[in-house]
Amino acid sequence: MTGNAFIQAGLYIVTLLVLAWPLGIYMARVFEGRPPVFMRWLRPVERGLYRLAGVKEDEMGWLRYAGALLLFNVAGLLAVYALQRLQAWLPLNPQHFGNVPPDLAFNTAASFATNTNWQSYSGESTLSYLTQMLGLTVQNFVSAASGIAVLLALIRGFTRRETDTLGNFWVDLTRATLYVLLPLSLLLSLALVEQGVVQTFSPYKEAARIEAIAYDEPMLDAQGQPQLDADGKPETRHAEATTQTLALGPAASQIAIKQLGTNGGGFFGANSAHPYENPTPLSNFLEMLAILLIPAALCVTFGRMLHDDRQGVAILAAMTIVLAALMAVCIWAEQAGNPGFTQAGLATTASDMQPGGNMEGKETRFGIVNSAIWATATTAASNGSVNAMHDSFTPLGGLAPMWLMQLGEVIFGGVGSGLYGMIVFALVAVFIAGLMIGRTPEYLGKKIESFEIKMAAVVLLAPAAAALIGAAIAVLVDAGAGAVANPGAHGFSEILYAFSSAANNNGSAFAGLNTNNFFYNLTLGLAMLIARYWVIVLVLAIAASLAAKKIVPVSNGTLPTHGPMFVALLISTVVIVGALTFLPALALGPIAEQLQMLAH
């Protein structure tokens, strides 16, 4: 790693932690119903929404809370599905895109409702501006707010005693959207436009190319399908492009919330590698901060709401340590690059004149360092947006983001969902510690008993099972295995990455895998739904069980959960579970490929 790599990675992590602190305190006040003075003008809007919707702000038990969340999410999913299926007849469709086919529309709806934002389509050639705004932007907000709501219910499980209520879902959802996500998105989107991100309702523009370019144009039949010759190959004719079509749209407003809400779905197919989504190193820095900002700040919120900041700091420390370690691996591997490039006589050493390293699938303005920082940040969080193509990463460089997803999206993780996942890991950690020292485990004053641990085990296993079983099925059927774009171990990595991504609600891809077909749209869509809602319902059940318990006073026998010892215990639990579950599968993919690369 060069000196500049350390400076950029260090600056990123330090800035993130510095910003997370005040935001975390602000969110704690908002979620406890006492927003600071400068935001109180939103109170009438909030109350107006409750009156309109018939929300009584009463306390809910866990079943009612879960029911409200599921109902709201199903309604959102259906709305996104309907918008896609009807977009040809709706306004704000300047490129006259047709309706989205049913399997792709289902996949996209499931993807955005579950905060995954897996994309089997390219926005600029598939979706109307209306679908992007009314469908996707809205889910970017409310899926993130849903995650925060579940986290708040779980925190109340710790702060309350001998009660059967967890708060009101509608209130949590509304506050998270109005006071947190909307103001931050407004600020970020304007900063991004200033840097060059597009924000317009104009149709795409034609620009004259300085140099015309000859190319083979695929011939289409009357139905718009590729015309095949006698051998079944697509027929082409020679053509010359004298202009360049510049895809535009209301991108900045969607990109801001895509990053802040750990959604990750790009306005354009190339996602944050597209210069209109991420034009400068500064826009890149702001977007990377936005990816981890709220998940990091929620740790602070957690400590605040427990009246013990150290508890939040301990979890934040565990997350930061794992992130920094895998970030270093990724930067190192990508900078070391592809031995094939060096053998071909290319200049691959980093300097102030060139980024060097493995530049396949990377943008010049981001180079190696910012591509690797982004890759680890976006998979630590369940964001999944990319500013470089992970499919072209070196084997170890690609292993880092894949494993971060497989750890269960708890290293920062999704907005809300990352922290509730990490708290479940904390329960397992204190349980293991309790077994070792022979005491009943406690966490934050609550006895952890067999019900919580059973639920926790299922919470941890459901996404892992969905990922591994899904990948196994895909490898066995032609529709799955036939979609890979790269031969050998790398092709398996593409499939494993896809299911790890969907089953942990990340959404990033080894994008060579051709997933826009019935098999992948369906299986990945189901993996996303199972991973998200199965976990949410069980986490709420754990919250209810904890809320019903007494609070145990701290004694000599209590394992402190705020010191370095607990941080190490928590990290070990996450890493060991993640390693044991996925090592065999990883051995067939990136590890095998790394060995092949060394043998080259």
Next chain:
Amino acid sequence: MKNEIRPALVLLLAFTLITGLIYPALVTGIAQLAFPRQAEGSLILRNGKPVGSTLIGQNFAAPKYFWSRPSATEPMPYNAAAGSGSNLGPLNPALAEAVKARIDALRASDPHQNAPIPVDLVTSSASGLDPHISPAAAAWQAPRVANARKLPLEQVQALIAQHTQKRQWGVLGEPRVNVLELNLALDALPHAKN
């Protein structure tokens, strides 16, 4: 559960209006007033007609122009209506072949240039629309461009230096040269013999 149906539908509708319509419209309004050039795609205009965008690369093949990075977009390179990377894995033979063909083309374009080729000049970008090359990749091409335009090498190098962007704030990102802007500046030189 029945009591939750009204809040679910009304709030979904309300948030659709607030976050799906009012918010993007508000951002568009402010952006069009405060940053109209950026909001519309940072277009480069010549006689009022767009000839490209400072943010979107174009393909160049003539010796008198600096060449951009390879682009994997379909059906033609630098298709800004469908940006994409190659998604070739590091050990894919197709990647090795593509890189070799690009090396051969660059070598053939300037047989006297013996320096190693910077890796970014023969690898395709993530978006397929990368507007930049590294300063090293520009320097490598300078003798060819100077030769083709019958310009002193120093003049071409000075033009590269003028169009080299440093790391933002001295720290962020990578040093880079905007190829389209550099080529337009070359064409605008008074002595250019096209």
